[in-house]
Amino acid sequence: MNVFLEKIGPDKKEILRNLYSLYLHDLSNYTKGLQISEDGSFEFDSFSLIWEKDGVTPYFMIVDEKLAGFVLILEAPFTTKVDKVINDFFILNPFRGKGVAKAAVSEIFAHNKGSYYISQLIKNQTAVHFWKKVYQQEGIAFVEQSEVQDGEEVVYQTFVIR
Known part of the structure; x- marks a missing residue:
């Protein structure tokens, strides 16, 4: 299995928009804050900022030349x-369940050194367990805290990749 990240340009934004709707649909299992729109999709209200602002980098996850998912990484000025x-x-x-997510995270960390913040909705225990397993497998020491963000209970981890 060959997993790599492909930076997404504006020419492929409709593909990302479609994936975002699927992603938000999945998240709607864990929050009441996401509702389907009149056209039958879930919409990311700040989607246009991805290509309009510096500090936002989207990547497709590609597995053996097939689209497998996406990741959105934020940097300054969105994080200080x-x-x-x-x-x-x-x-x-x-x-899912085939090592793709873990391979994608390893790829992210290999090319993006520095301090990190990752949060999960507390109700999304699949995501919480996934990230803790990644930290354990990668030998990452992390600090974990909980808080309420936009009315949702989240758990988040901070750590450094050297």
């Missing part, structure tokens, strides 16, 4: 306390 935020991380169902 850490270097990087893994803001959104999504794997399509056919690729």
Whole structure:
């Protein structure tokens, strides 16, 4: 299995928009804050900022030349306390449970050194367990805290990749 990250340009924004709707649909299992729009999709209200502002980098996850998901990484000016935020991380169902997510995270960390912040909705225990397993497998020492963000209970971890 060959997993790599491909930076997403504006020419492929509709593909990312479609994936975002699937991602938000999945997240709607854990929050009442996401509602389907009149056109039958879930919409990311700040989607246009991805290509309009510096500090936002989207990547497709590609597995053996097939689209497998996406990740959105934030940097300054969107974050001031850490270097990087893994803001959104999504794997399509056919690729789940096959090591794709772990391989994608390893790729992210190999090319993006620095301090990180990653949060999960507390109700999304699948995501919480995934990230803790990654930290354990990678030998990453992290600090974990909980808080309420936009009315949602989240748990987040901070750590440094050298």
